[in-house]
Amino acid sequence: MERCYPVPSLSSLFTSSSVAVRASSQLCVPDCTGRKEGDLVKDPTNCLQYYVCSDPDGDGVLPIEPSVLPLQCEEGYFFNSADSVRQCEKINPSADYCKGLCSPCVIQCETPGTLIPSTLDCSKYEICLETGPQEVECPTATPYFNFENYGCTDDPTVCYDLCDPCDVYCVTEGRIPNPHNCHGYLYCNPPDVALFLCPENEVFNTQSLICENTTDTCDNLCTDTTGAYDDSLGSFLE
Structure with a gap:
């Protein structure tokens, strides 16, 4: 259902002081919509993991919630999210199973009129327009954007907190920045991740996605070693 929220800061963009907006269907979240107690749903960020759906109140009334953390398929298995399956199955290396x-x-922003949360700042959201996304900041009295109900509120527990910039999300094939080492990058071929280092005195350009000579120093996005890729171990640190 469409709802109207006042957006005074954008009034020059519209013929009235409000714009018809809709909830975005583009959020990368586990979805238990239409599921029942105990059903399994995919982790949209990792084909080797899944979530369990449950009814917290036990009354059969929506919403059915996904588990707080995903579960891991056993080694050599992936989660088949097809409606007729929805369980871990043995990996066939010749199949395109992780997509x-x-x-x-x-x-x-794919559909004009939808609202999307800022991934790193709960006080902001974006309205998708035909000309591109327009950032809006919540009022001082209601400084938090509720990414589920799509309105500003004074409740800090409703923030979109699913994006951890220190995590590595390997979701498509290609290069991605290493948040723990600006002198290198990661190459993804989901679900596999390979570590690469730039030649000496070069840094990885997060825009062009290549190593470049520079006289400037670079700062690692994340300094905490938790989640960092350890080359000697061939895995991420817990």
Whole structure:
């Protein structure tokens, strides 16, 4: 259902002081819509993981919620999210089994009129327009954007907090920045991740996605080693 929210800061963009907006269907979240107690649903960021759906109140009334954390398929298995399956199955290396993934840190404006949360700032959201997304800041009295109900509120528990910039989301094939080392990058071929280092005195350009000579120093996005990729171990640190 469409709802109207006042957007005074954008009044020059519209013929009235409000714009018809809709909830975005582009959020990268586990979805238990239409599921029942105990059903399994895919982790949209990782084909080797899944979530369990449950009714917290036990009254059969929506919403049915996904588990707080995903569960991992056993080694050599992936989660088949087809409606007729929805369980872990043995990986067939010749099959394209790890596809249709998304990153919670990337929310695309695809349909004009939809609202999307800022992935890193709960006080802001964006309205998708034909000319591109327009950022809006919540009022001081209601400084938090509720990404489920699509309105500003004074409740800080409703923030979109699914994007961790220090996590590595390997969702499509290609290069991605290493948040723990600006002198290198990661190459993704979901679900596999390979570590690469730039030649000496070069840094990885997060826009062009290549290593470049520069006289400038670079700063790592994340300094905490939790989640960092350890080359000697061939895995991410817990």
